[in-house]
Amino acid sequence: xxxxxxxxxxxxxxxxxxYLNFYYGGKVHALKDISMPVYDKKVTALIGPSGCGKTTLxxxxxxxxxxxxxxxxxGEIALEPDGIxxxxxQVDPIEVRMRVSMVFQRPNPFxxxxxxxxxxxxRVRGETRKRVIDEKVEKALVGxxxxxxxxxxxxxxxxxxxxxxxxxxxxxxxxATEPEIVLFDEPTxxxxxxxxxSIEDLINELKGRVTILIVTHSMQQAARVSDYTxxxxxxxxxxxxxTEIIFNNPAKQxxxxxxxxRFG
Amino acid sequence: xxxxxISNIRxxxxxxxxxxxxxxxxxxxxxxxxxxxxxxxxxxxxxxGLARLNWQFIISFPSSEPEEAGIFAAWVxxxxxMIVTAFAAIPLGIAAAxxxxxxxxxxxxxxxIEINVTNLAGVPSIIYGLxxxxxxxxxxxxxxxxxxAGLTLALLILPVVIVATRxxxxxxxxxxxxxxxxxxxxxxxxxxxxxxxxxxxxxLTGIIVALARAIGETAPLIVVGAVTFIASLPPSPITGEFPxxxxxxxxxxxxxxxxxxxxxxxxxxxxxxxNAAAAGVVLIxxxxxxxxxxxxxxYRLRKNIKW
Numbered sequence: 296x297x298x299x300x301x302x303x304x305x306x307x308x309x310x311x312x313x314y315l316n317f318y319y320g321g322k323v324h325a326l327k328d329i330s331m332p333v334y335d336k337k338v339t340a341l342i343g344p345s346g347c348g349k350t351t352l353x354x355x356x357x358x359x360x361x362x363x364x365x366x367x368x369x370g371e372i373a374l375e376p377d378g379i380x381x382x383x384x385q386v387d388p389i390e391v392r393m394r395v396s397m398v399f400q401r402p403n404p405f406x407x408x409x410x411x412x413x414x415x416x417x418r419v420r421g422e423t424r425k426r427v428i429d430e431k432v433e434k435a436l437v438g439x440x441x442x443x444x445x446x447x448x449x450x451x452x453x454x455x456x457x458x459x460x461x462x463x464x465x466x467x468x469x470x471a472t473e474p475e476i477v478l479f480d481e482p483t484x485x486x487x488x489x490x491x492x493s494i495e496d497l498i499n500e501l502k503g504r505v506t507i508l509i510v511t512h513s514m515q516q517a518a519r520v521s522d523y524t525x526x527x528x529x530x531x532x533x534x535x536x537x538t539e540i541i542f543n544n545p546a547k548q549x550x551x552x553x554x555x556x557r558f559g
Numbered sequence: 560x561x562x563x564x565i566s567n568i569r570x571x572x573x574x575x576x577x578x579x580x581x582x583x584x585x586x587x588x589x590x591x592x593x594x595x596x597x598x599x600x601x602x603x604x605x606x607x608g609l610a611r612l613n614w615q616f617i618i619s620f621p622s623s624e625p626e627e628a629g630i631f632a633a634w635v636x637x638x639x640x641m642i643v644t645a646f647a648a649i650p651l652g653i654a655a656a657x658x659x660x661x662x663x664x665x666x667x668x669x670x671x672i673e674i675n676v677t678n679l680a681g682v683p684s685i686i687y688g689l690x691x692x693x694x695x696x697x698x699x700x701x702x703x704x705x706x707x708a709g710l711t712l713a714l715l716i717l718p719v720v721i722v723a724t725r726x727x728x729x730x731x732x733x734x735x736x737x738x739x740x741x742x743x744x745x746x747x748x749x750x751x752x753x754x755x756x757x758x759x760x761x762x763l764t765g766i767i768v769a770l771a772r773a774i775g776e777t778a779p780l781i782v783v784g785a786v787t788f789i790a791s792l793p794p795s796p797i798t799g800e801f802p803x804x805x806x807x808x809x810x811x812x813x814x815x816x817x818x819x820x821x822x823x824x825x826x827x828x829x830x831x832x833x834n835a836a837a838a839g840v841v842l843i844x845x846x847x848x849x850x851x852x853x854x855x856x857x858y859r860l861r862k863n864i865k866w
Contacts, residue, residue, distance in 0.1 A: 359740070362736075364664075364665065392741055392743045393743040396743075399738065399741075403732075404738075405738065405739070405753060406864040415752070454864075454865050468742065472742070
């Protein structure tokens, strides 16, 4: 399935999913033999109807499933350039989360100051030099298009911001540690259209600087922000291709039915 | 047709409202029974004891003359015992709750422990007295001391502290935990940096309510060997010579306010009954003050926390 994409210029693989299977509680077979590439510094969208496994797949990338007992992975996600298998039993999930950060469906800032929210990832990594933290917090907030709105109240509570600002704060928190991949789990589903537009602008801006994997319910959003799209259905990747091909000329009937709104 | 339909609906609403009204009355009466009893008790106590409550009463040792007797030894004893109880029960209770809630594998064993901890909270307090007598007084040879009394009360409130702390930890939403993990936090960092600070207000409230229960306990302390007549204070914890801190007070004999009250109520002279009421006012004031602190802390610490 990668063959059509092979002759794209400047295209490096950041992660490749190979025959990934995932079982909830050891029983429910939620992901079935998933294989797909994630390209470096591109935005890859995961779309599909509710329950198709797109969020489950996303949460494999930072081993969030390890937090709950009984979940089981089979197969691999190889993170380049070192090719380490993110799902490997000998790989510490904390190491994975230090390389792959995440933005959640509902904004979930810590009930701490704006500054401490963004600084937390750095503190966890043992950074104590105030100058370094100041610098990286500012850079992350600028990167998340929030700096101008909060620069004079960095020590106010993050949870007092508006919903859209909170989500950008969470994006800043995810960017502060310069992760290799940022995962977005339906980042705008709890936001109004204006806040949604600002998050989408932000994702478009981040494109080219960081690898992004985004789950979205909205096909328009996938079309607006992503370079590549995987259409998932019942735990399988039905089709993966460049976004304009998925939306204009999909190879599979199921994909074109979903895109046309005939189900899902 | 429409008209009869509407009058039908109105009839149903009237009927529903009537039962609502009746329940409101029943609930109000039930509440009044409790609250009036409480106020009558407190009012009676204050009426009896307030006149006796003066500075001399606070700083006098017990005496065979009711007018000269006071509660100095008793309230110092209560404060000392509470300090021991707090220092023992708080770290043990919080640590046990963190382990049970965050670390223990969920399974039949953790269920069994959970049921037992909850049941322990309901064990009659005199049983804890026997336990304290066996372990602290005889087993650890702490004798009939402030330490024995404090540790016994610590055992008594430990289940309450554990249950309250677990509830507080459980109330931290999982999306906040996931956010911490997603930043690369280890489990301990997640707990120490997030769960504990956000749960502190609720945990403290639970602890203070538990301590307020312990402060009024009498039965277990009688078993552990409270003394009813003490004419001196325990040795001071701060001394003039190196190392300036002494723990000798821990091993001193003790009495507490409820014991002092119990002792006075037992006397035939009317004047001692008045003394008991006055001591009761002090005890209630201490309990209410602790609850006030709990309410204040909950307000202060929760003000900044919302999800």
